[in-house]
Amino acid sequence: MRRLIRVAVLAGVFLFIPVSASAAEEVSVAEILEMGADLAGEEVTVEGELVGDYGFRDDGSMWTQLNGDTYALQPIREGGRPAGANVGIALRIPLDLGGGLDPPGGYRYRGPIVRVTGIWKYHDTTRPGESYVEVQSLTVTEPGRQLDQEVDWTPIIFGLVLLVGAGAIGWLTRSGD
Amino acid sequence: MLIRPVAEDFRVIGSYMGRIFLVVAAASLLPLIWAGIVREWHPFGSFLLMTAVFALLGVIGVRLAPEVSELDWSHGMVVVALTWLIVPMIGAIPLLLSGHFGRPLDALFDAMSGLTTTGLSLLSDVDHLASSLNFWRHFLQFLGGQGIILAALTIFAGTGGITLYFGEARDERILPSVTSTARFIWAVSVVHLIFGVTALGLVGWLVLGFDFDRSIFHGLMTFFAGFDTGGFSPQSTSIGYYHSAVFEGVTALLMVAGAMSFGVHYALWRGPRRSVFANLETRTILSTFGFTMVLTLLGLAATGLFVNVAGLTRQGFFQILSAHTGTGFSTVPPIELARWGGLAFGGMAIAMALGGMGSSTAGGVKSLRIGLTVKAVVNQIKQVLLPEHALVGTAYHQSGRKHLTPVLIQSVMIISLLYVALYLLGAGIGLAYGIPLQESLFESVSASANVGLSVGVTDPSMPILLELVYMLQMWAGRLEFVAVFSLLGFAYAWVRGK
Numbered sequence: 104m105r106r107l108i109r110v111a112v113l114a115g116v117f118l119f120i121p122v123s124a125s126a127a128e129e130v131s132v133a134e135i136l137e138m139g140a141d142l143a144g145e146e147v148t149v150e151g152e153l154v155g156d157y158g159f160r161d162d163g164s165m166w167t168q169l170n171g172d173t174y175a176l177q178p179i180r181e182g183g184r185p186a187g188a189n190v191g192i193a194l195r196i197p198l199d200l201g202g203g204l205d206p207p208g209g210y211r212y213r214g215p216i217v218r219v220t221g222i223w224k225y226h227d228t229t230r231p232g233e234s235y236v237e238v239q240s241l242t243v244t245e246p247g248r249q250l251d252q253e254v255d256w257t258p259i260i261f262g263l264v265l266l267v268g269a270g271a272i273g274w275l276t277r278s279g280d
Numbered sequence: 281m282l283i284r285p286v287a288e289d290f291r292v293i294g295s296y297m298g299r300i301f302l303v304v305a306a307a308s309l310l311p312l313i314w315a316g317i318v319r320e321w322h323p324f325g326s327f328l329l330m331t332a333v334f335a336l337l338g339v340i341g342v343r344l345a346p347e348v349s350e351l352d353w354s355h356g357m358v359v360v361a362l363t364w365l366i367v368p369m370i371g372a373i374p375l376l377l378s379g380h381f382g383r384p385l386d387a388l389f390d391a392m393s394g395l396t397t398t399g400l401s402l403l404s405d406v407d408h409l410a411s412s413l414n415f416w417r418h419f420l421q422f423l424g425g426q427g428i429i430l431a432a433l434t435i436f437a438g439t440g441g442i443t444l445y446f447g448e449a450r451d452e453r454i455l456p457s458v459t460s461t462a463r464f465i466w467a468v469s470v471v472h473l474i475f476g477v478t479a480l481g482l483v484g485w486l487v488l489g490f491d492f493d494r495s496i497f498h499g500l501m502t503f504f505a506g507f508d509t510g511g512f513s514p515q516s517t518s519i520g521y522y523h524s525a526v527f528e529g530v531t532a533l534l535m536v537a538g539a540m541s542f543g544v545h546y547a548l549w550r551g552p553r554r555s556v557f558a559n560l561e562t563r564t565i566l567s568t569f570g571f572t573m574v575l576t577l578l579g580l581a582a583t584g585l586f587v588n589v590a591g592l593t594r595q596g597f598f599q600i601l602s603a604h605t606g607t608g609f610s611t612v613p614p615i616e617l618a619r620w621g622g623l624a625f626g627g628m629a630i631a632m633a634l635g636g637m638g639s640s641t642a643g644g645v646k647s648l649r650i651g652l653t654v655k656a657v658v659n660q661i662k663q664v665l666l667p668e669h670a671l672v673g674t675a676y677h678q679s680g681r682k683h684l685t686p687v688l689i690q691s692v693m694i695i696s697l698l699y700v701a702l703y704l705l706g707a708g709i710g711l712a713y714g715i716p717l718q719e720s721l722f723e724s725v726s727a728s729a730n731v732g733l734s735v736g737v738t739d740p741s742m743p744i745l746l747e748l749v750y751m752l753q754m755w756a757g758r759l760e761f762v763a764v765f766s767l768l769g770f771a772y773a774w775v776r777g778k
Contacts, residue, residue: 140585154407158488158489160489166489168517174405174407174408185740188403188405191517193521226595227591230523231591231593232594252322258373261329262328262330263332269340272343
């Protein structure tokens, strides 16, 4: 009986190993860009902000960009520090997963923060040379939101004063001709 | 003996610069109106301030420094060099106030990069940038590619127009007068704008499935940066953002159109079209493009980054076209471009260094100079190999039959050597900061030849001295040195002259 239990346990272990090997690897966008070739064809899980546009194509997919940079956590307009270029990758999302998302990130919006799992297609052969994540599942971890727009009156006032000054100089020197 | 400039010299220079600033003030009303229409009030204020500064300087120049004598050659060159320094300084105001730059110098860097159609950028978080600021960055590339002086010459030319025209690195007057040439260049550009934006907008809307207004926005930005070989992009992943071979194809056509000299445009419009392909410049650029393309593709195949020929060819072709035309668009991220070592790196660097055609919106040494240099070298070899009294033909075809004179060869060689020196300057400074040779050289050539492709050296954390050197390279490379040396000579004469 003990032997049978041992065999069953071992079988369970061996059954478990392939399951864990095929589990999606949790990576950041920066890691995907850094290890692009090494992760080719792997199932990955990555989190970030959707930005730019939602492009709905005839082949039943939606394309967008996932950014995994500091601005996804704190946009510059909300006090985030300028810390260099964005870090983004493309997502190809089946239409049934991509419906109902908040607007993508841009000047007026902080896009939704999503957690996606999919296959990292590195220099895909079916789309010559392109790299993107073919999304299989998508979870919104934080909805998008509108970014406040405050008006800074200082440049407006200075600008108006300078314009009046320019007009005055032009008018005064003209009258002296 | 050096003659110190007198007040009258400054008044002449100030008066012409004033006129140019008024034209730029008028042009800067466009982003102001854009910001107002889309209700982006924060950028609106900064555009108002920028427009006011341009207008004030323009009025002061024109009204307080009345023109008292003709604009001679040295005045014209100083006007051009100073204009290309001051316009980016004032044009950087909205960028600086946007909050997307860590230090003021970074905003100036981007304005200089935009105006000189380089495309290197230190802007943080472009993906959340206001559309009006994106418009201004791309419109700067349009103004710079066309030539801000040329824009002014369309409205006023006067007797000094020809000096200003040549000072802005144009060596070909297509029509008898400078004003008519300037208007022809604008006509070509407007026609391309209409077709380019329509084609890209339709691709964005119908193929990529973007909203209609966003399609037009992307089309307009890509046109400005593509036709004027600038390379800025409204999204951080450049043309790779679109994931579309069709979009890349239309963009490629715009890059080619931008890298063609306006003389070639004229011949294609008005004929005879066959003469275009007989030109030494056309033959040279086709040869160098083919050569660097083969080099890059072979190098890419050796890296093993691509698993099939279609992917390798598509990515290799787009990148090399972008490099050779001096555009700077990319479909692969900088981190990956940095891995294109060996022949692929060599192909890209050579393509960037050679550049497009003369009198185009592209930078680099320019293909006519390359063609003439090769011809001069071949002639020298022939002269050595043939009997002592044998005559070696010096004729070449470039919009008609011309002759390779010693003076022409000297001028071509000097400018080419100055470009090489400029490439080495940035590379040397980069090396001194510990940046590997390949990356230092790539980025330096990219800045000097006004390309804009990056392997990641251009970054907000880069050393200030390197940033200043790249700005100098962009400025000198765009003006092809003559105006820059004239300004230095003028300043020296002011200090040391009698």
